[in-house]
Amino acid sequence: MYLLKKEMMNVDKLNHVNIPTNSESILRVNNLNVYAGEHHILKNLNVKIPKNKVTVLLGPSGCGKTTLLKCMNRLTDIYKELSVSGSIHIENDNILNTTKNIPSIRQKMGLLGQRPYPLPVSIYKNVAYGIKLKGVRDNKLIDYNIEKHLKEVGLWDEVKDRLHSSPQSLSIGQQQRLCLARGLAVKPRIILADEPTSALDPISSKIIENLFRDLKKHYTIVLVTHVLRQAVRIADNVVFMSNGEIIEQGTPDKLFKNPQSSQLQEYLVDGN
Amino acid sequence: MLYRRIVSDKITEWWMVTSIFIIVILPIIIGFGLFTKAAPLIELKPLGELVGSSTWLPHKKEFGFLPFILGSLYVTLIAFLLSAPICLFSAIYLTQFSSKRVLRIMHPVIDVLAGLPSVIYGVWGIVVIVPFVSDYLAPLFGTTSSGYSILAGGIVLSVMCIPYILNMLIEVFNTIPLGLKEASLSIGATFWEMVKHTVISKGFPGILSAFGLGIAKAFGETMAVMMVVGNMVQVKFHLFDSAYPLPALIANNYGEMLSIPMYDSALMFAALLLFVIILLINLVFRYFIYRTKKHE
Incomplete structure (x- = not known):
């Protein structure tokens, strides 16, 4: 508990001294239910994701955080056994019930997985992939964007001399940043990150966390994690889940200093 | 302890x-x-x-194996061309598009096909494929044929290869990590683009390997092919003409024609040729797999 408090004080100094509580929401989840056969995975969830903030989905493993994240960009479609109901609005489109094409909806959200999954092509082509899918054919524009996004994730200086070699030659941390750059290259509004640091060493994790702090100026970030301290370090808004339900949500100040539910109280104690 | x-x-x-x-x-x-x-x-x-001569007159000690080598290659090529696309697309469908239930139903079907003895394929070839080639396909192409032909051999062989290659491809595509597919979709790929850029491209060494093993198996397949391919020594190859593949030469003659001098040795040479060619096929595919893995 001591460590947690210490870290919270540091974070307060660092980046969120004034948290605007009623900031505009970019994503709204209403009455979301997900079933896998008979099994009720997500139980009537209602969440608002504030714009240009880091929202952390926190909770023990298996509580449905990742499923919620995958509902947000309809990756649930590829799991034939899942049935999803309710609504998820990004701005004014309900993405669960849309006639618009799903690839363009997904491009509004960049996904960062638990482990880096670079495509089996060169570093250059990895970032170029999404740009080309958007229909850009001008090579100069593609080059410009690749450089821009690799710089955005702080990878440019490390890879500029070997853009055409395989991403397998990079460290896991670098690969994860490459995947982030690849996601940013399609100009998303939201970054969905599913325990993006769980496979990384502490230093690489820190780099990713610092990146998120910078990136939230331009993007909205939804971060799934079960690491309490990570949530404390970078969250502007916390959604605590347990067993497919949302137990509490609000600012980290409110949740961590004054938890209402017994589940969160236990989690805060056990998490340290 | x-x-x-x-x-x-x-x-x-x-x-x-x-x-x-x-x-x-x-x-x-x-x-x-x-x-x-x-x-x-x-x-x-x-x-x-x-290896280069096509004169086959064992009585005069003229042993040219070219017709047999080419016959084998031709039948194998036809079988490969017919089975490879079917296997590739059905493996992609079964692992990526269909529900898991369909794959569960298909598994025993594939296993039954794989487990059938080749003599049954041969009989099926004689009863169904040979008449089909002589009565329908040959007239369609404006020619006549007894039906016992390279095409019939290729068709029967392709059906035999399908379960073999398909099983390997299903294994290959099942190993593609879900996270990679999700990554591709989340960047905005359509489902087919995702399949093309991740499943096929990541699985490419595995696809090559499945095809290579399939070709090597097809090249050595004896019984079923022997029953429908006509077994005539020829050099001018036409789809609707007969051929005499290497394995058929050995199986038809070993133990029967051994009174002819050198014939025993000739059949052993045919077996050695089969051995070497299959080895070469495997080496070539290994090399391609090595190269694609290196460039990944």
């Missing part, structure tokens, strides 16, 4: 090394055996003539 555990550890390791040794030594012994048996013929004629 600890000593016993260390000993059992060592014994397991020795057994594993011995197993590997047996596996490595077997092909060498077989290859060497075939070579010794074929040696009299190789001493009699230059290798170039044996």
